[in-house]
Amino acid sequence: MRRKVVEQRARVTNAFEALRHQIGLALGAARNARLDAEDALTKLRLEKLVLSVGLDHAEDDPKLAEHRGEPAMASVLSWLHTVRSRFYADWADGPAQLRDLVASEAEGPAGRPAGEWLGTLGRIDGTEPPGLWRIGEATVDGLSVGGTRGTTHSFDVAVPLLDESHLSITSAPKTRHTVDALVENLLMRVLSTFTPGAVKVHLWDVGQLTAVLPNFYALSRTSAVTVHDPTRLVDLLDELAGHIRRIHTHTMQAGYPTLRTMRKATGKRVEPWRIAVLYGNGENLAPELLRDLKRVASGALAAGISLVLVDVPTVLGGSVETISLLDDRRAITSMTGSGVEVWLDPPLPPGQVAGAAARIAEAVITKQGGPRSFSDLLPTEFGKECSARELRAPVGFYEGEPVEVVIGDATPHALIGGPSGSGKTNFLYALLGSLAARYSPDELALYLLDFKEGVSFAGLAPGKKDESWLPHARLVGVNVNTDREFGLALLRFLSDELRRRSAAAKEYEVTNIAELRAADPDGHWPRIVAVIDEFQYLFAGRDSVTAMATALLEDLARRGRSQGIHLVLASQDIAGIDAFWGKPAVFEQCTLRIAMPKARRVLAESNQAAVSAPRWHAVVNHESGVSHGNQLVHVPDSSAKDTFPVLQRQLWQRYATHGGPRLFDGAVAPRLDESPAFTTLEPAKDRPRTLVGQSIEVMDNAHAVELASAPGRNLAVLGSSTAEALSVLEAATRSLARQYPPGAVEFVLGCAIDTCADEVRALADDLAALGHKPLVASASDIPTVVADQADRLSEPDGEPRFVVLYGVDAVLPALERKEPGKPSGLDHLRTLLKQGPVKGTHVLGWWRGVARLKDTLGFGGTEDIGAWVALDVQGSELAAFCAGQVVHWSPRAGRALFFDRSTHASPEVTIPFHRQEVADA
DSSP states (O other), X not given: XXXXXXXXXXXXXXXXXXXXXXXXXXXXXXXXXXXHHHHHHHHHHHHHHHHHHOGGGTTTOGGGGGGTTXXXXXXHHHHHHHHHHHHHHHHTTHHHHHHHHXXXXXXXXXXXXXXXTTTSOOOBOXXXXXXXXXXXXEEEEEEOTTSOEEEEEEEEEEEOOTTTOEEEEEOOTXXXXXXXXXXXXXXXXXXXXXXXXXXXXXXXXXXXXXXXXXXXXXXXXXXXXXXXOTTOHHHHHHHHHHHHHHHHXXXXXXXXXXXXXXXXXXTSOOSOEEEEEEEOTTOOOOHHHHHHHHHHHHHHGGGTEEEEEESOOOOOOSSEEEEEESSSSEEEEESSSOOEEEEEOOXXXXXXXXXXXXXHHHHHHHHTTSSOOGGGGSOSSTTOOOOSSEEEEEEEEETTEEEEEEEESSSOOEEEEOOTTSSHHHHHHHHHHHHHHHSOTTTEEEEEEEOSSSOTTGGGSOOSSOOOOOTTEEEEEESOTTOHHHHHHHHHHHXXXXXXXXXXXXXXXXXXXXXXXXXXXXXXXXXXXXEEETGGGGGOSSSHHHHHHHHHHHHHHHHGGGGTEEEEEEESOOTTOGGGXXXXXXXXXXXXXXXXXXXXXXXXXXXXXGGGOOTTXXXXXXXXXXXXXXXXXXXXXXXSTTTHHHHHHHHHHHHOOSOOOEEEETTSOOBGGGOHHHHTOOOOSSOOEEEEEEEOSSSOOEEEEEOOSSTTOOEEEESSOHHHHHHHHHHHHHHHHHTSOTTSSEEEEEEOOGGGHHHHHHHHHHHHHTTOOOEEEOTTTHHHHHXXXXXXXXXXXXXXXXXXXXXXXXXXXXXXXXXXXXXXXXXXXXXXXXXXXXXTEEEEEEESOHXXXXXXXXXXXXXXXXXXXXXXXXXXXXXXXXXXXXXXOOOOTTOXXXXXXXXXXXXXXXXXOBOHHHHHO
């Protein structure tokens, strides 16, 4: 046990000795480090003292007397003399090296005196801008190697800008003119270095309405310089942000991180450089503006944008050169924190600057071919583009460069807004012309509808003065502001086409129009663009038309994109469209927004770009109206005389191989002789069709009543409008006569209204000219004729007979008279209506009031009128003849309501045909 204790004590003693040794070493090292630190501190203090009195006076200055004998003092003096000797040996060539650096990095106008370049046009249009831009010069005293003061040297001072750095300028009191001269000098150097148009300048000054660098006025009339609204910094920042976003997307898709690398790789300039000069005048910007400004600054250099901030109280991240003015001639320039005092270059002569700006402006206009016109939107060759993936077409120009509208899967539908006179129609012509010139009719089909009281699209169909038409147009509808049903018909047609395409896509097991065209190359699958101008009229009423149109439009907006059906909806103001309240589906799908000057609610609520848009311009936005998607576009005059018609005739001569598009003009009544439904009538067997009016459909069809041998196959015309009633009965009679050979049918024309006698006799003459032998009865003869026709119903089946009665209600008193023991004329008429159709005898009658027709038919006789045409009759009066359903109808000129109980679920609007005799009268 004792042995173990001794061994343990020995181990503890050894460990303690080892620890004491380590502590001794540590204390020694600390003491040595302390001595070294004290020596270094002493040297630093001595260096500070020597430098404070000057190295040349260190030998005799009283402040250093107590240290002259110290070894540290000798070491410090020796080291400082060595450093100074080496520095000034190198600095002997310093000013010359700086001058050479600026000369190499700031060639030509970027660094040369103004007299050598001011007034000349730039020649550089390559991929690399100068690295530095001169602003003034600085001086330094030269010293010999031995330390003696030598000659004063000067060197040029230049700052980085394009692709390299932003510039922040801080003024001193009463130095605004110096700041303007500095900015003007820089901008003029830049504009004079590059070819005209290669650099775009944006000017914004919170304190001035117009006079921002007035010597640049000539340039402000071109795309080279743009002066922005001092109260709308947000618009400028949104424009720059949108440009950065667009450039970033373009470069990234091409595989380059920045615009600069893309220029280097491709060897060509694909975008102009941009310089945005912002005068803040020291005012504090709103926090949201500062946030947007910093966001723009962070991505600007990569997109070829440099910011020049003058007295804007903010700190930008990234590469920023600062210039702080000391007085009206001197400034401190710095990028890393150490400053250089600069003597700024004197202001350029104002007259020479204005002259140079005028020359550059003229060159910009000349380079761009002068003010852009409609012809500049057109390609060199027509019809070379394919619409399988999308439609692309320039609609105008921004800074001299074309701006395209894209209609495809990403932007399937467009919403265009602008008040009257803002250029909306002109924009539509620019869009249609640009599309039609690039895509053939096999690639693009247009359906055009104008609801307002005008004929904006009428010239796209064949006319009396010009036989040409736009070959891409399938339908042109004008003056349809009172025919909302025609807009509904177009939506129905498009919905049917959507179902047809969807069925084909399902059959080929594809999902979109591009895949369908690839799978069915022999099929005809053009992209369809339906343009509806003043579309809000379609939803003007709270009725079934609005309800059905809303549902169809929502469905087309949701599903049309995949099958190549696109909507372009234009309006003066969409604020009052109640139909879409709470149903944003349509507007959400209209990701392409075009706002004309002063347009409201087309762009996003916070986007006010259209407010300040000048005349002949539009804001094109492919991002659902969000500010960063804005592109301000100058739209050339596309609707002037001899502008669009010239293109149309060229396209017509190239493509037109068939008849023109369907033209529906709501202000012009159709003619029976020109109606395809009339001209294509074929001989009837036992089901003749009698035409009553033009249907409101996409296809050129007519409303007709099939007069089969079945109960109720009679036609009643209701209302007091004489002209329309004569039109309906004449169209019905003439269409029947066309379907029978001469002598194969019997017509009885009974006229109970003296004022219509001439028209009835004229119709009889027309029937006779066709070989028929009509019987014409006067008012006094109608009871006898009706009785005779009723008696003939008992005869064996003979030739078809049509009894056409004008103003039946006028002879009701005569028909109601009866002799004892004999049926009255009214009884014979009721028999004729009830039993006649089965025997091949049909009545086509005109009653001037619904109540008078009811009196004629008697109790329960409404079933004997299988079809009717209502003229100036309120819908509430027609329920009895429409299976008891509520009829929404208010009479309107030139229109009628048609219902055939055998084919219609509800009445439809029809257009009575034009009567030549009425026009001649």
